Amino acid sequence: MKRLLPPMGTLVVFESAARLQSFSRAADECALSQASISRQIRQLEDNLSVQLFDRHRYDVTLTDAGNHLYETVQRSLAELSSVADELRGLSKRNTRFTIYSDLSIATHILTPVMDLLQERFPEIAFNMHSTYEPIEQTQISFDLGLQPGARAKNEFEVRTIADDLVFPVCSPDYYKNNKRNPNAEELSQLPLLHVDYDNRGSHDWADFLKQFGAVLPQQHEGPVFSSYQVCLSAAEQGNGVALGWARSVNHKIKEGALVRLSKLSSEVTDGVVIYRKKHQEVHPITEEVIQIIEGSLQPCE
Secondary structure (H helix, E strand, O other), X not given: OOOOOOOHHHHHHHHHHHHHOOHHHHHHHHOOOHHHHHHHHHHHXXXXXXXXXXXXXXXXXXXXXXHHHHHHHHHHHHHHHHHHHHHHOHHXXXXXXXXXXXXXXXXXXXXXXXXXXXXXXXXXXXXXXXXXXXXXXXXXXXXXXXXXXXXXXXXXXXXXXXXXXXXXXXXXXXXXXXXXXXXXXXXXXXXEOEEOOOOOOOOOHHHHHHOOOOOOOOOXXXXXXXXXXXXXXXXHOOOOEEEEEHHHHHHHHHHOOOEEOOOOOEEEEEEEEEEEEOOOOOOOOXXXXXXXXXXXXXXXX
16 A cells, blocks of 8 residues: 555645645645745646646646545545544543534524533533534534434434424515415415525425425525524515524524514424434433423424
């Protein structure tokens, strides 16, 4: 294997130069001189007997061979980084607990119980990574993950702890100026606000309307948001109708920031799902943390 592998140090330099498309920026990132970067790239090209970069005056671009190598090197280095991070954390295993959560769940379910968790486990440092990036795509090591939808069961231990409810919401002013309790067909003609859920199986307007026998018109146009929270903000400002998840919008409805426009609703049976990596050592407090989170959840209405 040692004879077949290229010089390992050159691969880190190659990954940086390929990602940044610049030898000079790679030199800054790797704390090396630009001449050293060029020399190591040339060493790698000589070892593989292929040209990896097309050199230009101000930048570089990958050749087909370079692209092929980059995909493998980037994936391999990411996996090595993840394992190294996990190993570094072993010594702190029992003093740190990391939760990786969907942003909405973190905001509306986890944040209210953080004081309770810290009070119950004063010796534990809780780290929360909240994002819309799917758990199955992250390289971050975590003890407990939470997101809507039960997926990637071959890789994770998956357990549903709560359902959710999806229904149309809008601003109070929009509600006053439009028909109350529209049916699905009438809803399909309104200015709808969309969220790009990146094919993660989350409910969108097409799925919602289909359950009630209506179809989203092909010519229908409406703003598409990458963030569910931003979509809700647009609805609060009267820009249209959004699909709200009960556990994240009920407090806004109580405060009067949003109004439920229609009685139509769709139940999401796996609204809050727990994820744990298979074959990973279970943190001693994991089950107690799950019980505290689950105990804080009220029936969805």
